[in-house]
Amino acid sequence: MFQQGRRIMNPVLIISYETFRAHSAILTKSPIGLVICDEGHRLKNSENQTYTALNALKTQRRILLSGTPIQNDLLEYFSLVHFVNGGILGTAAEFRKRFEIPIIRGRDSSASPAEQQLGNEKLNELASVVNKCIIRRTQALLTKYLPIKIEQVVVCRLTPLQIELYKMFCKSNNIDELGAKDESDLKLSNSTLSAITQMKKLCNHPELIYDKCVKKEKGFENALKLFPSNFDIRNIQCELSGKMAVLDYLLAAIKANTTDKVVLVSNYTQTLDMFAKLCVLRRYNYVRLDGSMTIKKRGKIVEQFNDPCSSDFIFMLSSKAGGCGLNLIGANRLVMFDPDWNPPNDDQAMARVWRDGQKKQCFIYRLLSTGTLEEKIFQRQAHKKALSSCVVDNEEDVERHFSLTELRDLFTLNENTKSDTHEKFKCKRCVNNIQVKPPPEDSDCTCDLSQWNHCADKKNLVDPILKAVWSDTISFVYHHHSHVEQRKTV
Incomplete structure (x- = not known):
């Protein structure tokens, strides 16, 4: 040297x-x-x-x-x-x-x-x-070289089983003592973080907390009796989870009506296990990448999946193992099944399909459970992004949607809402949850969520697949595009 x-x-x-x-x-x-x-x-x-x-x-x-x-x-x-x-x-x-x-x-x-x-x-x-020592360049410089991306936040209602389990857990002594007591974000105790993890897993599917119910752990002492008599941990029952039911319909519609491939992303390998059960049940070909896979094998399965001649329909991805650096342009649809506390982690994972080399229009689906902890996490993401916009990008007139008191209130289930996030926006473009004024012309999916399209029904959706699978399980959808395609002049 x-x-x-x-x-x-x-x-x-x-x-x-x-x-x-x-x-x-x-x-x-x-x-x-x-x-x-x-x-x-x-x-x-x-x-x-x-x-x-x-x-x-x-x-x-x-x-x-x-x-x-x-x-x-x-x-x-x-x-x-x-x-x-x-x-x-x-x-x-x-x-x-x-x-x-x-x-x-x-x-x-x-x-x-x-x-x-x-x-x-x-x-x-x-x-x-x-600013004396910073040069800031954003992804907007590259956007015009990529196909249009439609980003959609799909808010899904909990099933009756999920609601009962969620309320039971929130009423337990385990939850009464929890909560953030200061202004710092997420300086929480281990017991609080453990409770948050169980609630996030419950939002994904009751199967993920079934072992806790069997062991009668704190918060789930009497939960086992709530499960249906035909429950079998060996088989996937999509109807027991709002998000899993929507995912099941979504994959079926994509498979039946397009030639598109799909990337499924979750923070938990247990959720990937459920995805695998679903693929076996519906006979979808899939590959999987998580932290147990070697670097050499990762490259091989990515190359295989991106091959247009490959029969693989689904790429399952652990966000922590492959949320950064992977090029999965063989797919043009990505489902983010659960939110992360850290917004860049989700952004990195969602960028796996919308990147250099992609030729097809991309569709991103972010699934959240209505009125739950997941919406609270999503609101924290929005709060952090707004802070970054003000400090890093020097943007002015950035909306103030959330108070610190609201952001600390993690353990309240809002049952009577289409979207807790939309309520907190106090949206001026919607009347009775119906959008009457479109988003600003210069807005896109990098803007504040309050400037996206807000849909309490399927009429204003632009994705025909999501429109086809709309059901009572979906309570609200936010959507926007990355950019408007520039028409070529002769």
Whole structure:
């Protein structure tokens, strides 16, 4: 690495974060001319070992590359800026007091005019400082080279079994003691996170919490008697889950009416197991990628699936194992079965089919359970994206939809709603849940969800497949396109 002589070379070392951390004691001994960190959001925590090791490098020139500099909170943004330009924003404590607290309070939907004004002033002040060392480019530069994408958020009602199990769990002592007590996002106890996981699995399908019911674990002591007498854990029963029933209809319609392939994404390998049962039941050919698969085998099945001559209809994907970097342009429809707390994780997973090389129009389906924790997670995603739009992209007039109090209320089931998210929007374009004013002409699926199309029935849907499978199980749909196709002039 260190060379001398008449012809001095400029060596380049390409290394992963994990390998660098393992050999940092050697690599930090000598000066480095330039450090470039791809996927820079890996350094969002200034206290982790990777950040500390990289920060110890003897270099004055550092570049971070990241499409998502804010994933959860403003301290992540501070960490990235501090890495490339240490001291420009002061210490973490100074940054929190000077910028984070007033900006967060100003973004709250219940903020007073004075708090909103102070928040906007601090946003402008922050932008004037960090813009000296940031170049921002968005995906909009590439959009015109890709086919149109239709993104759809499909809100699905719980089944009676799911509702009873959900209410029983929420009424248990396990839930009464839970909740976030401060303004920080998701600084929750282990017991709270465990409860959230069980509720998310229940929203996917009651089968996923059946073992908890058998063991009579806290919250499910008397739940076993609620299951139908014909319940069999070995077989998939789609009718017991609202989202699974919609998925079953959706796949059948796609298979019968198109030649399209589908990517199914979930955060849980247990849910992938259910997808496999469904594919066996309906005789769909499928391949599966999760964390247990080797890199070599991953490349092989991706190549096989993308082959137009392949008979594989479905690609099952664990979002944590393959949500980033995979090219699955053999499919042009993707179903995001459950939401992640971190919006870039979902965005990365949904980008697997809509990318360079794709020739067909793409359809993205994001499934959420009506009035449940899943809508709360989705609302947090919207809140984080709005914060990022204000801070990173310097956008003005970004809507304030949610208060911190509402976002902390994770464990309330809203049974009497078509979409809890739409209610919180207090939408001015809809009357009695009917859209009477279309989205702004310059809006697209990167805009705030309040500027999408809002559908309480199937009349205004643009996807013929979703329109064909509309049923009482679907309570609400948000949809928008990526861009308007430019007509070629002769």
